[in-house]
Amino acid sequence: MRLRRWKSALAFATLGDVMNAANVPDLPAMPADIASRWMLDPRITFLNHGSFGAVPRIVFDAHTEWRRRIESEPIERIAPLRGGRGLLEEAKKPVAALMRMRGDDFGLVTNATEGVNAVLRSLEFKAGDELVTTNHVYNAVRKAMQYVARRQGASYREVVVAFPTRGEDEIAQAVIDGLGPRTRLLVIDHVTSPTALIFPVARITRACRERGIEVLIDGAHAPGMLDLDVPGTGATYYAGNLHKWCCAPKGSGFLWVDPGRQRDIHPLIISHHLDEGFAIEFGWQGTRDVSAWLAIPESLKFLADLGWDRVRQYNHALALWAHRWLPDRLKVQQCSPADGHLLGSMVTLPMPAPLDSLDETQALAMQRRLYDEYQLEMPLMVWNGRCYLRIAAQVYNTPAQIERAASIVEKVVNERR
Numbered sequence: 349m350r351l352r353r354w355k356s357a358l359a360f361a362t363l364g365d366v367m368n369a370a371n372v373p374d375l376p377a378m379p380a381d382i383a384s385r386w387m388l389d390p391r392i393t394f395l396n397h398g399s400f401g402a403v404p405r406i407v408f409d410a411h412t413e414w415r416r417r418i419e420s421e422p423i424e425r426i427a428p429l430r431g432g433r434g435l436l437e438e439a440k441k442p443v444a445a446l447m448r449m450r451g452d453d454f455g456l457v458t459n460a461t462e463g464v465n466a467v468l469r470s471l472e473f474k475a476g477d478e479l480v481t482t483n484h485v486y487n488a489v490r491k492a493m494q495y496v497a498r499r500q501g502a503s504y505r506e507v508v509v510a511f512p513t514r515g516e517d518e519i520a521q522a523v524i525d526g527l528g529p530r531t532r533l534l535v536i537d538h539v540t541s542p543t544a545l546i547f548p549v550a551r552i553t554r555a556c557r558e559r560g561i562e563v564l565i566d567g568a569h570a571p572g573m574l575d576l577d578v579p580g581t582g583a584t585y586y587a588g589n590l591h592k593w594c595c596a597p598k599g600s601g602f603l604w605v606d607p608g609r610q611r612d613i614h615p616l617i618i619s620h621h622l623d624e625g626f627a628i629e630f631g632w633q634g635t636r637d638v639s640a641w642l643a644i645p646e647s648l649k650f651l652a653d654l655g656w657d658r659v660r661q662y663n664h665a666l667a668l669w670a671h672r673w674l675p676d677r678l679k680v681q682q683c684s685p686a687d688g689h690l691l692g693s694m695v696t697l698p699m700p701a702p703l704d705s706l707d708e709t710q711a712l713a714m715q716r717r718l719y720d721e722y723q724l725e726m727p728l729m730v731w732n733g734r735c736y737l738r739i740a741a742q743v744y745n746t747p748a749q750i751e752r753a754a755s756i757v758e759k760v761v762n763e764r765r
């Protein structure tokens with residue numbers, strides 16, 4: 349049932365939020381107290397779930413409880429041959445079920461950056477081999493690729509994927525046309541960070557397999573945002589985050605590897621269990637705090653109880669509404685097709701002129717100002733020489749918050765005109 353229930357969440361919107369009735373999107377119903385199930389400061393208009401996620405209170409408590417349990421019996425809880433391995437296997441089960449993975453085919457890591465690095469730094473490249481990605485790549489991943497290429501005498505190249513984009517055909521074609529005879533590895537985002545697009549990864553992996561090119565999917569944003577079948581993507585390697593759209597504690601990510609390639613892929617930390625099996629190696633990387641991983645099931649249960657479909661529908665509908673309504677309001681162009689088929693729970697739009705020409709330092713200062721003066725947490729990013737804003741929609745967000753963000757952007761833009 350799709351009801352106009354956003355008003356129930358208005359308690360979370362800050363003073364000054366005014367909704368124009370004509371602008372109300374259709375959103376699935378959410379419990380009236382949804383926003384207060386998170387710990388976010390209600391004085392802040394928080395439109396940046398995309399960067400680090402945010403944990404619901406109940407997940408925070410479960411995480412804290414795991415820390416307490418570990419400290420009450422450190423050996424029993426974390427030593428792999430005592431309780432540790434079993435606890436991690438239990439924690440992995442709902443992750444496996446959600447993303448259709450076999451438990452033995454993925455390991456838990458701290459974040460997507462670690463997963464990507466584990467793959468890149470396990471692979472061997474020859475002089476002349478090429479590591480390819482797109483110009484939408486996340487900067488930390490770009491650096492890791494450049495580092496590995498530099499150390500092994502390989503080369504690094506970015507294929508240009510146009511933005512604004514006309515649709516997935518254009519994206520798939522640009523990437524496939526950009527593969528070369530020396531391309532050994534393609535790193536492709538599932539959901540891009542600066543431009544917030546869902547890339548058609550299955551089409552791209554198919555083309556790569558036909559050419560004998562391995563594919564590492566950077567799925568930092570996809571788990572939870574998309575109904576994800578990790579092996580079904582056709583990737584050779586898939587690194588994902590759970591602390592973003594699965595709302596797990598920070599420090600929760602995973603790396604899935606095609607069974608045929610697991611022998612060659614090792615964690616960044618080589619420890620006791622080298623060559624004893626992919627999942628076992630990843631299960632012990634030295635003494636560390638595994639409490640975030642052990643709390644993952646609580647976050648998945650929290651979202652499952654709300655209803656995964658409902659959560660995704662709400663987030664997508666809100667992002668789609670922003671995608672359709674904000675460009676008119678701010679007099680900027682839409683950057684992907686109006687039907688929203690390339691959008692999940694986020695949307696990127698150019699800042700209105702003249703703020704679209706802010707450089708990185710100025711964009712950072714403006715973001716800081718939005719926070720300090722207006723208590724608006726919304727990322728601004730400079731990509732390909734232009735400054736963009738990105739709106740993330742999580743179930744605790746409301747249309748009123750997005751309208752408030754629009755009013756603030758208009759205000760700071762008008763000051764510059």
Ligand SMILES: Cc1ncc(COP(=O)(O)O)c(C=O)c1O
Nearest residue numbers: 459460461486540541566568589
């Ligand atoms: C596309 C993409 N890749 C990788 C990352 C890195 O995530 P983390 O810092 O959790 O490793 C991010 C973070 O926002 C991202 O958006």
